[in-house]
Amino acid sequence: MQLENILPFAHTLLKQALKPDARALDGTAGNGNDTLMLARSVGSGGKVWAFDVQEQALANTRIRLEEAGIT
Numbered sequence: 001m002q003l004e005n006i007l008p009f010a011h012t013l014l015k016q017a018l019k020p021d022a023r024a025l026d027g028t029a030g031n032g033n034d035t036l037m038l039a040r041s042v043g044s045g046g047k048v049w050a051f052d053v054q055e056q057a058l059a060n061t062r063i064r065l066e067e068a069g070i071t
Contacts, residue, residue, distance in 0.1 A: 011034075014037070014038070014041065015041050018038065018042055018046075021043065021046050022042045024042055024047075024048045025048070026048060026049070026050040028051075028057075029051060031057065032050070032065060035048060035050040036065060039065065039070045040070075
């Protein structure tokens, strides 16, 4: 079996594992796509920590979350 893009599968597993009010960590914030998915999964009572070595990645993540109405 060849997996060309494992990301959708990983997201499915995370969504099943993360419950409202959970805690999650995104070690490579990038453009914020995964951070947003994590934030939606844990809900307003949860918490997500997102890190990146690039300031621009953190800025992009912040913008993506703000546009989605998540602070």
